[in-house]
Amino acid sequence: MTLRVRWGTVAIAAVPLTALVLFFVYPVVGMLARGLWPDGSLDLGAVTEVLGRPRTHRVLWFTVWSAGVATLVSVLAGLPVAFVLHRLRFPGRDLLRALVVVPFVLPTVVVGVAFRQLIAPSGPLGSLGLDGTATAIVAALVFFNISVVVRTVGAFWEAIDTRREEAAAVLGASPWQVFRTVTLPALVPGIVSAASVVFLFCATSFGVVLTMGGLRYSNVETEIYLLTTQELDLTGAAALSILQLVVITALLVLAARVRRSPGPVDRTTKRLPRPRLRQLPVLLWAGLVIVFLMAPLASLLSASLRQGDTWGLDNYRALGTTGAHNALLVPATTGLANSLQIAMVATVIALVLGSCVAFLVSRPGGGRPMGVLDGVFMLPLGVSAVTVGFGFLITLDKPPLDLRESALLIPIAQAMVALPLVVRTLAPVLRSVDDRQRQAAASLGAGPLRVLLTVDVPVAWRALIAAAGFAFAVSLGEFGATSFLARDDNPTLPVVIYRLIGHPGAENFGMAMAASVVLAATTAVVMFAVQRLRVASVGAF
Amino acid sequence: MSGLDVRDLTVRFGATAAVDHVDLAVPAGSVVAVLGPSGCGKSTLLRAVAGLEVPASGTVSYDGQDLAGTPTHRRGFALMFQDGQLFEHLDVAANIAYPLRLRRRSRADQRARARELLALVGLEGYADRLPATLSGGERQRVALARALAVEPRLLLLDEPLSALDRGLRERLAGELHDILRAAGATAMLVTHDHDEAFAVADRMAVMREGRIVQAGTLEEVWSRPVDGWTAAFLGYATVLTGDRAARLRELVAPGEPWESVALRRSALRVDPTGPLTARVEEARVTPDQIRLQLDVDGAGSLPGVADPGSDVRVGARVRVSIDTSRIALIPSDLSGVEP
Incomplete structure (x- = not known):
């Protein structure tokens, strides 16, 4: 019996592990090998030389500084929003919950463009003189990551038994004392978990820093990109990639240590309270943060509706063309169709692999091996998408694995990016199933498959659909890896947007804005549908 | 105050x-x-x-x-x-x-x-x-x-x-x-x-x-x-109303105005000198007493007790007394009426 279960476990683990090795480890190692064995022999002197460069130090410092500040601001800005969206009841709350997640799944390119649109000298906030500053980069990183804090801490906040806070209040604690002595200690694991993930995202952020940093600011990720594509210094790129990998592995281990899933939410407790007047400061704070989140989107929308001095839908009509001066090889609408199709395939792949991983890591008594498995599948979150994308290019273009012509190349790359998010959505829900229910079912004569179908699936199907929607939205917006792999005659929508911005002309810019709005709206609709499923673990870490 | x-x-x-x-x-x-x-x-x-x-x-x-x-x-x-x-x-x-x-x-x-x-x-x-x-x-x-x-x-x-x-x-x-x-x-x-x-x-x-x-x-x-x-919520075993209560009226407080009577499990006790007669329907021995279900003549099936060691068999006819400290008189029963 035990032996059979073990074999089953190995079989289920084999599928995602094989995929991870082939489509993540192999490309990344290939990419690193190219840099470390430039002439067929290991050259570690070059690595230490790269790490000793003053420019490398500057890049490292900026990476740590920008990620640290952005993490701190994200947490401070996200906490009140988490409270308002997860502990109060008011009309439109579900819509707001979905809108808050939209920045996270937006293509980084769109985020960069939306921010530039807002703070460019000609934009609504041009007078602040933020264009091209480090402050603007941090603001964009915060914009991108607030939802991680809101979702993660919000899930913890929802799980707190309100009677514990009431117990404190009845014992004489003022609302602030209740927060400090009861609520905050219960939120700390969620805050630490969210902060470590946000730091990870900020430190490996690519699209935002690339579009907003210009030549003045560069983090490790964009530096790898510049070294690889502009200076062809593969040794330098490999050295930085290794450094990044080491730091990120350490961070993931740390995050796994502190990660604790919020307790089960008691769905039978009474309805959440409505906002009260004395909560006005928190409400205002949350309102300001939401305005901050919506402003770039609104600015994007208004730019997409303007052509010169007139308003209209011309930019949207232009999406059926290849742009001014034929900036594109195919109409933008083809890019949208491609994106949808690719995202669909990527979702299926991520869902199959993610379900296997989530199933395994959520079995009780898995112990250390399962903890490691859990952590290994988080790696794609933190490894440079540039390294992955470029690694795909140089390793998957020749036997034994030649996928250059395969329609699956981009979906596979995107699936690897979405995989950790699928696992993070599914595993907590599966873990919440009391193992005694499985034992009860087994004792009544249910085989392993029937236990799965009658105990796990009824609990997990919502999470499964939610994870699918989330993976779909993330795939739609994926840019880092896709930008290396998409060909100009078959681009995805984010790639189309990047191309359009790179070409001169107001028409192309207008088209880029319209395409960004279409992309943002599509992801928003998907996320709203996901939101309706009420799975707390979506977008939480 | x-x-x-x-x-x-x-x-x-x-x-x-x-x-x-x-x-x-x-x-x-x-x-x-x-x-x-x-x-x-x-x-x-x-x-x-x-x-x-x-x-x-x-x-x-x-x-x-x-x-x-x-x-x-x-x-x-x-x-x-x-x-x-x-x-x-x-x-x-x-x-x-x-x-x-x-x-x-x-x-x-x-x-x-x-x-x-x-x-x-x-x-x-x-x-x-x-x-x-x-x-x-x-x-x-x-x-x-x-x-x-x-x-x-x-x-x-x-x-x-x-x-x-x-x-x-x-x-x-x-x-x-x-x-x-x-x-x-x-x-x-x-x-x-x-x-x-x-x-x-x-x-x-x-x-x-x-x-x-x-x-x-x-x-x-x-x-x-x-x-x-x-009465039921307070732990009384039975509440008698109407005709069934009437049989008990002359035995407990005939002069007072009450319509129903609540009995604890031990209100009816097998007693050779008791005023009521009954047939034993069920008997179960517990450490303190024998728990009975009695078919009381004129009042129907009611719970009762007998001292441990007493000889009660199912089907036997016995005499039963009422312990008035173990009953409660209810002036008017509104239990079926919604407020």
Whole structure:
């Protein structure tokens, strides 16, 4: 019996592990090998030389500084929003919950463009003189990551038994004392978990820093990109990639240590309270943060509706063309169709692999091996998408694995990016199933498959659909890896947007804005549908 | 008046009134139990008194002062939840000292008071334990000590013993009674368990579907349940009405105006000199007595008892007497009538 279960476990683990090795480890190692064995022999002197460069130090410092500040601001800005969206009841709350997640799944390119649109000298906030500053980069990183804090801490906040806070209040604690002595200690694991993930995202952020940093600011990720594509210094790129990998592995281990899933939410407790007047400061704070989140989107929308001095839908009509001066090889609408199709395939792949991983890591008594498995599948979150994308290019273009012509190349790359998010959505829900229910079912004569179908699936199907929607939205917006792999005659929508911005002309810019709005709206609709499923673990870490 | 005074209180959840025009008094120094089945609104009443629910109408006042504008944490009450709601990240001493810390008492004060309270609830030496390491009964004692720490002017107890198993519940109920008296506490207890109410309180109010149907001392409520439903809820085994009650009329208080009669299980006893006759339908031996089901002539099937060792067989005809201290007369039975 035990032996059979073990074999089953190995079989289920084999599928995602094989995929991870082939489509993540192999490309990344290939990419690193190219840099470390430039002439067929290991050259570690070059690595230490790269790490000793003053420019490398500057890049490292900026990476740590920008990620640290952005993490701190994200947490401070996200906490009140988490409270308002997860502990109060008011009309439109579900819509707001979905809108808050939209920045996270937006293509980084769109985020960069939306921010530039807002703070460019000609934009609504041009007078602040933020264009091209480090402050603007941090603001964009915060914009991108607030939802991680809101979702993660919000899930913890929802799980707190309100009677514990009431117990404190009845014992004489003022609302602030209740927060400090009861609520905050219960939120700390969620805050630490969210902060470590946000730091990870900020430190490996690519699209935002690339579009907003210009030549003045560069983090490790964009530096790898510049070294690889502009200076062809593969040794330098490999050295930085290794450094990044080491730091990120350490961070993931740390995050796994502190990660604790919020307790089960008691769905039978009474309805959440409505906002009260004395909560006005928190409400205002949350309102300001939401305005901050919506402003770039609104600015994007208004730019997409303007052509010169007139308003209209011309930019949207232009999406059926290849742009001014034929900036594109195919109409933008083809890019949208491609994106949808690719995202669909990527979702299926991520869902199959993610379900296997989530199933395994959520079995009780898995112990250390399962903890490691859990952590290994988080790696794609933190490894440079540039390294992955470029690694795909140089390793998957020749036997034994030649996928250059395969329609699956981009979906596979995107699936690897979405995989950790699928696992993070599914595993907590599966873990919440009391193992005694499985034992009860087994004792009544249910085989392993029937236990799965009658105990796990009824609990997990919502999470499964939610994870699918989330993976779909993330795939739609994926840019880092896709930008290396998409060909100009078959681009995805984010790639189309990047191309359009790179070409001169107001028409192309207008088209880029319209395409960004279409992309943002599509992801928003998907996320709203996901939101309706009420799975707390979506977008939480 | 001194103490808690609830007047005409109504709490609504949407269209339903969970608490419906309730009047209740808890005089200073007394322990009042609100007894009712789950869903009757007793916990909502307690929460409204604590300031955790906003009433739709009516007043909650203490020592004559209306508490409508006073937030929960300024009412000077303490609430003990059914499952204790200990703060898991604090040890036992820190949990108990929590309300003292809020009031910025000195550390020495906090330690001394925590020790004193641990002794009161019988948990000396538990100061450094974490709540997760405690048993259910120990957790409830810690929760009680925490609630008593600042000598609240009113202690609110929400099913304090219901989460515990039977033996522990019975023992703790007695201890709770003694601890509350020793602390001189004014307390309001809500429970669905009549044994708990009788063991802990000196007055009780029976609540049903949002309304208080009867209130008084334990003795008053117990000996004169207001209707059949209340009698059944208080633990009477049977309520007889109509013709079946009439057969008993000449035997118990024929002159008084009553329509129904509630009998405890031991009200009918096999007695060779008894006035009633019956046939034994069932007999089951328990350590204290023999429990019977009797078909009483003229009154139908009723529970009864016989002394251990007496020779009763199923099918045998026996004579039966009524112990009038184990019955209650009910003036008019409204149990079937919806309010």
